[in-house]
Amino acid sequence: NAGVTQTPKFQVLKTGQSMTLQCAQDMNHEYMSWYRQDPGMGLRLIHYSVGAGITDQGEVPNGYNVSRSTTEDFPLRLLSAAPSQTSVYFCASSYWGTGATDTQYFGPGTRLTVL
Amino acid sequence: DAKTTQPTSMDCAEGRAANLPCNHSTISGNEYVYWYRQIHSQGPQYIIHGLKNNETNEMASLIITEDRKSSTLILPHATLRDTAVYYCIALNQGGKLIFGQGTELSVKP
Numbered sequence: 001n002a003g004v005t006q007t008p009k010f011q012v013l014k015t016g017q018s019m020t021l022q023c024a025q026d027m028n029h030e031y032m033s034w035y036r037q038d039p040g041m042g043l044r045l046i047h048y049s050v051g052a053g054i055t056d057q058g059e060v061p062n063g064y065n066v067s068r069s070t071t072e073d074f075p076l077r078l079l080s081a082a083p084s085q086t087s088v089y090f091c092a093s094s095y096w097g098t099g100a101t102d103t104q105y106f107g108p109g110t111r112l113t114v115l
Numbered sequence: 116d117a118k119t120t121q122p123t124s125m126d127c128a129e130g131r132a133a134n135l136p137c138n139h140s141t142i143s144g145n146e147y148v149y150w151y152r153q154i155h156s157q158g159p160q161y162i163i164h165g166l167k168n169n170e171t172n173e174m175a176s177l178i179i180t181e182d183r184k185s186s187t188l189i190l191p192h193a194t195l196r197d198t199a200v201y202y203c204i205a206l207n208q209g210g211k212l213i214f215g216q217g218t219e220l221s222v223k224p
Contacts, residue, residue: 004158033212042202042214043159058211090158092212104151104212106158
């Protein structure tokens, strides 16, 4: 298994540009989520999904859209990038939610800079 | 989910046991204690979790006090590769994994 993969690894955008961060997993996990991590800070939950067709907001959802059309993929869209969205983005997945027996598996991250 | 409190940073000598404390005084009966770590620039990695009983796996041991208000993660023989930020998280079934600031552990030669 490749686990959780994220593309691209690095990205530089100009203010106002849009882009999609890709996340895929091959473990047949129902639950997927996106986090951002600013320098020197902990991770903050952006959006999550408990299965195909179902998404919900986390702690910091503003400025981001998600959709979940398949079990494997959970893309994160920035509609109009802002410098405040400069961060490292991590995708994670688990079998179901973050319940008692559900280990979260994290991807390697996408490092995004918005100028 | 209950709030957890951890020291900001700790040092440990290589080869010695690293004992990382976590306070979770408001934890409820159905909340588990999870530990993750994040090595510099990488995605977080699951370490261990427990409810009431002490737990051990190939990476670490988790000691939970009888009243469940605090716990300790033990890395029995810390190596330089264990230098990371360690997160203690209280979580119930179906809860969202919310990270705090964690403890920055530095393992020194």
